[in-house]
Amino acid sequence: MHDQQMDPLGRTVTKDEQELLALFRQLERLSQRTDLPPCALMNVKQAMVLMWNACNDLFLISEDPRGD
Amino acid sequence: MTQHWSPYWNPKVETLPKDQLRALQLKKLQTLVQYACTHSPFHRRLYEKAGVRPEQIKTLDDIRRLPFMTREDWMANQAEQPLFGDLITRPPADAIRYHLTSGTSGRQPLRVLDSRKDWSWITDMWCYGFWGFGIRPRDTVFFAFSYGSFIGFWGAHYCCEKIGCLTLASGNMTTEQRVKQIVELGATVVCATPTYALRMGQTAEKMGINLKRDGKVRRVIVSGEPAGSIPAVKKMIEDMWGGKCGDTAGMTEIGTIMVFECEQQPGGPHIIEDHFIEEVLDSDTGEPLPYGQRGERVVTSFGRSFIPLIRYRTKDLVNKVPHTHCSCGRNGDIYEGGILGRTDDMKLIRGTNVYPRAVESVVREHAEIEEFQIILTRTDNVQDEIAVKIELKPNQQDCWPRLRAQLSKDLADAHEGLRFNVDLANVGELPRFELKAKRLQDLRPTN
Ligand SMILES: [Zn+2]
Numbered sequence: 001m002h003d004q005q006m007d008p009l010g011r012t013v014t015k016d017e018q019e020l021l022a023l024f025r026q027l028e029r030l031s032q033r034t035d036l037p038p039c040a041l042m043n044v045k046q047a048m049v050l051m052w053n054a055c056n057d058l059f060l061i062s063e064d065p066r067g068d
Numbered sequence: 069m070t071q072h073w074s075p076y077w078n079p080k081v082e083t084l085p086k087d088q089l090r091a092l093q094l095k096k097l098q099t100l101v102q103y104a105c106t107h108s109p110f111h112r113r114l115y116e117k118a119g120v121r122p123e124q125i126k127t128l129d130d131i132r133r134l135p136f137m138t139r140e141d142w143m144a145n146q147a148e149q150p151l152f153g154d155l156i157t158r159p160p161a162d163a164i165r166y167h168l169t170s171g172t173s174g175r176q177p178l179r180v181l182d183s184r185k186d187w188s189w190i191t192d193m194w195c196y197g198f199w200g201f202g203i204r205p206r207d208t209v210f211f212a213f214s215y216g217s218f219i220g221f222w223g224a225h226y227c228c229e230k231i232g233c234l235t236l237a238s239g240n241m242t243t244e245q246r247v248k249q250i251v252e253l254g255a256t257v258v259c260a261t262p263t264y265a266l267r268m269g270q271t272a273e274k275m276g277i278n279l280k281r282d283g284k285v286r287r288v289i290v291s292g293e294p295a296g297s298i299p300a301v302k303k304m305i306e307d308m309w310g311g312k313c314g315d316t317a318g319m320t321e322i323g324t325i326m327v328f329e330c331e332q333q334p335g336g337p338h339i340i341e342d343h344f345i346e347e348v349l350d351s352d353t354g355e356p357l358p359y360g361q362r363g364e365r366v367v368t369s370f371g372r373s374f375i376p377l378i379r380y381r382t383k384d385l386v387n388k389v390p391h392t393h394c395s396c397g398r399n400g401d402i403y404e405g406g407i408l409g410r411t412d413d414m415k416l417i418r419g420t421n422v423y424p425r426a427v428e429s430v431v432r433e434h435a436e437i438e439e440f441q442i443i444l445t446r447t448d449n450v451q452d453e454i455a456v457k458i459e460l461k462p463n464q465q466d467c468w469p470r471l472r473a474q475l476s477k478d479l480a481d482a483h484e485g486l487r488f489n490v491d492l493a494n495v496g497e498l499p500r501f502e503l504k505a506k507r508l509q510d511l512r513p514t515n
Binding site: 045050062063064 | 077078080081088091092095096099103107157158162183184185186188189192342373
């Protein structure tokens with residue numbers, strides 16, 4: 001997966017922001033899994049939502065808010 | 069080592085130059101309108117009827133192409149397709165929370181659903197406000213509020229957990245117990261309605277507790293009543309508690325707060341403009357008003373995914389002034405004096421909505437009553453009182469003690485337990501009407 005270089009306004013994404021985004025994407029992928037134990041999956045979903053919140057506040061993403 | 073915190077919850081976006089903030093809002097608006105049209109049949113119909121398509125939103129001014137959404141539309145949609153209507157964008161099973169307003173007699177409640185992301189966002193909006201008013205991880209926050217099906221303060225509680233404060237709920241406590249706890253625990257922040265913040269102060273006095281001397285409260289955060297932005301009320305609260313009093317305002321429809329006071333307190337709360345577009349319009353013509361002119365708030369929220377809120381007519385009266393009225397550096401414009409009132413006849417009494425029509429529907433169930441008046445007053449510039457004055461039909465005086473008790477109970481039951489004073493008028497004392505009866509006298513001072 002490519003690192004996201006620009007935010008939705010076309011501004012360069014900083015190194016810290018790239019790290020936050022990568023974490024979010026990773027959690028997003030994991031939260032779609034159906035084969036993880038409940039204790040992993042539900043906590044991953046909660047973690048994903050918190051990372052979404054950080055990326056959304058920083059306006060690093062602008063997309064369909066479903067998928068939780 | 070002492071951590072040096074940013075004064076902003078979101079330093080990057082809260083201080084963006086205004087043109088970039090507007091660009092952000094446009095992007096979010098385009099995404100939201102497209103999303104609403106695709107996933108909410110209610111919105112799709114609304115826009116088809118108005119002949120507008122998402123791709124026509126090319127500038128922020130294009131928001132004016134979009135039709136308004138009203139509470140009446142929402143209620144009608146819920147009634148047609150119980151429980152939630154087809155306004156919602158997702159199956160109810162996707163939600164993790166369900167909140168509703170109190171349905172007063174003859175009125176159905178407003179029902180809202182939130183997903184995991186929605187709830188985290190709701191919490192986050194409170195974080196903008198709490199952080200902006202100086203709440204930090206070391207604070208101990210006491211919520212003097214009883215949580216239930218009403219959404220009020222729920223998000224604030226979760227916000228304090230997110231910030232890392234020691235957070236205490238007190239739904240099971242009496243006022244005396246709350247006062248005792250606040251002192252014993254050394255709470256540094258208290259959250260309540262402004263009326264209740266004062267009541268706790270008065271109770272403390274009666275208990276021989278000087279909150280200023282014995283307590284450690286440095287911030288009182290109020291919500292739920294317009295009184296929180298009245299300077300005289302703030303001063304009374306600050307004199308009692310010894311901490312700074314800050315106002316916030318929100319609504320069930322958006323699930324959270326959309327404005328908060330920063331530590332500079334320039335005379336009104338900032339709008340959280342990266343998550344909301346707040347228009348101020350002439351409520352009769354729907355035309356935008358310039359800064360400094362009182363008009364109706366119309367809100368577009370970028371938050372809750374379950375229920376898109378686009379150009380929602382709030383009926384709140386506000387006066388918007390530029391962000392430059394404050395020196396804190398935030399780019400969010402300011403509602404001078406907070407929420408100033410309502411465009412319609414709904415009355416807010418100690419945090420509860422009262423509609424004259426709902427009162428009338430209770431009163432009219434008793435055939436012994438000839439005429440009545442609703443009288444609203446304000447005690448000590450703070451505490452709102454509602455009285456219903458009853459004039460009985462001739463020769464019905466004997467039923468008064470029973471009727472009075474029954475009315476007090478029925479009116480309270482229909483209004484979330486709100487206390488009504490029920491008084492007896494002399495025969496012939498109350499005005500009679502032929503057309504357009506005026507049965508409500510609002511004797512409270514205007515802000
Ligand atoms: Zn400010």
